[in-house]
Amino acid sequence: MSMTILIQTLKDHWKGTTILAALLFVWMLYITVVYPTVANINLNEMMNSTIIQAVYGKGPVDLNTFDGYMTTKAMLMFGLIFGGYIAWLAATFLSGEVEHNTIDLLLSLPVKRESLVLARYLSLLPVILLMLVAGLAGVYFGIKMENIATDFQWYGWAMLYIGLFGLAFGAISLLISSVLSNGRQAALISIGLMFAMYFTETIGSVMPSVGIIRRLSLFHYVNYIGILGSHQLNQADAVILIVIAVVFLALTIFFYRYREINVS
Numbered sequence: 001m002s003m004t005i006l007i008q009t010l011k012d013h014w015k016g017t018t019i020l021a022a023l024l025f026v027w028m029l030y031i032t033v034v035y036p037t038v039a040n041i042n043l044n045e046m047m048n049s050t051i052i053q054a055v056y057g058k059g060p061v062d063l064n065t066f067d068g069y070m071t072t073k074a075m076l077m078f079g080l081i082f083g084g085y086i087a088w089l090a091a092t093f094l095s096g097e098v099e100h101n102t103i104d105l106l107l108s109l110p111v112k113r114e115s116l117v118l119a120r121y122l123s124l125l126p127v128i129l130l131m132l133v134a135g136l137a138g139v140y141f142g143i144k145m146e147n148i149a150t151d152f153q154w155y156g157w158a159m160l161y162i163g164l165f166g167l168a169f170g171a172i173s174l175l176i177s178s179v180l181s182n183g184r185q186a187a188l189i190s191i192g193l194m195f196a197m198y199f200t201e202t203i204g205s206v207m208p209s210v211g212i213i214r215r216l217s218l219f220h221y222v223n224y225i226g227i228l229g230s231h232q233l234n235q236a237d238a239v240i241l242i243v244i245a246v247v248f249l250a251l252t253i254f255f256y257r258y259r260e261i262n263v264s
Contacts, residue, residue, distance in 0.1 A: 005116060009123040013089060017127050020085055021134035024078060028135045031074040032142025035066055066150050067228040070139070075224045078135050079162055080198065085131070086124065086166045087190035090173035092183040093120040094256065114253045121174055121249055128166045132159045151231070158227045164241040165222045169194060171248035178256040218244070 094117070139155050142148070173190040180186040197217035204214035214220045221237035 003119070005119040006123050009093070009120060010126060013123075013127070017085075017130060020081075021130045024081065024131055025134040025138040027081075028074055028078065028138025029142045030138075031070070032139050032148070033146050035069055035142075035148060036146050038069070065229075066148055067154070070155075071224045071228050074139070075158060075162075075228065079165070079219070079222065079224075080194075082131055082135075082162060082166060083169055083194050084191050086128065086170045087173045087194050088187045089127065090121070090124060090170040091177045091186040091190040093123075093174060094177040095180045095183045095186040113257045117174065117178070117249075117253050117256050121170065121252075124167065124170045128163050128170075132163050135159060154228055154231055157233060158224055161222045161227065161238065161241070164238055164245070165218055168218055168241045168244040168248070171245045171252065175248050175252040175255065178252045 136155060136159050140152060143150060143152060169190075172193070173186070176190050176193075177183070177186045180189070198219050201214050201217040201219040204212075204217070204220075218241065221234075221240050223232075223234060223237060226232045226234065
């Protein structure tokens with residue numbers, strides 16, 4: 001029965017997910033093929049502005065290289081769009097059922113509440129995979145079209161960390177969804193929390209005195225600059241994102257299992 005719920009969840013959201021994946025493919029392709037046109041512009045000078053650094057973050061990366069250019073022009077925007085969609089989707093999984101008075105039908109089925117939560121959460125996996133593949137495909141075809149010299153495997157690693165971020169934040173949004181009965185409210189809170197985390201990371205990178213707060217942001221563990229700019233992987237970051245996903249999923253299951261839900 002939980003597999004039926006998982007499949008139905010994917011059917012309910014396949015159109016929006018497919019459209020977004022197509023848009024992400026076009027975005028990544030466009031940004032990639034534009035690089036030869038802007039390659040002679042000194043982007044490093046632009047990043048000297050404190051305001052710009054607060055938006056994009058600050059790190060030891062040469063923006064005039066292709067990988068540095070892609071870090072700020074493509075990957076950051078991809079991560080925000082991707083994260084926002086996952087936040088909205090997961091936040092409506094449980095609260096949306098209460099809001100639209102369909103939770104009574106679900107709870108009347110021979111399926112445990114924890115199985116319902118797991119089925120909803122696991123439906124994020126193909127959604128995340130589709131969007132990551134679409135983004136990677138855009139970069140790959142752009143590189144081939146413009147004959148850009150770069151080590152493509154690092155974009156695969158960067159996307160993997162974005163995927164782990166999606167699983168972690170999806171679990172957080174699912175917990176919010178299990179607490180609230182209003183799907184729209186849960187989605188807005190989740191998306192607002194995601195942007196708060198983003199600016200916590202970027203502003204923290206500019207202001208060393210408050211840099212410790214960066215550890216509260218999931219974006220801190222998706223180090224685009226380190227992966228693409230320095231070709232370095234921090235396995236500890238991946239472990240932290242996985243642990244966060246597991247912990248918040250467990251909290252969601254626990255809370256939703258014992259939550260009193262009015263189905264009248």
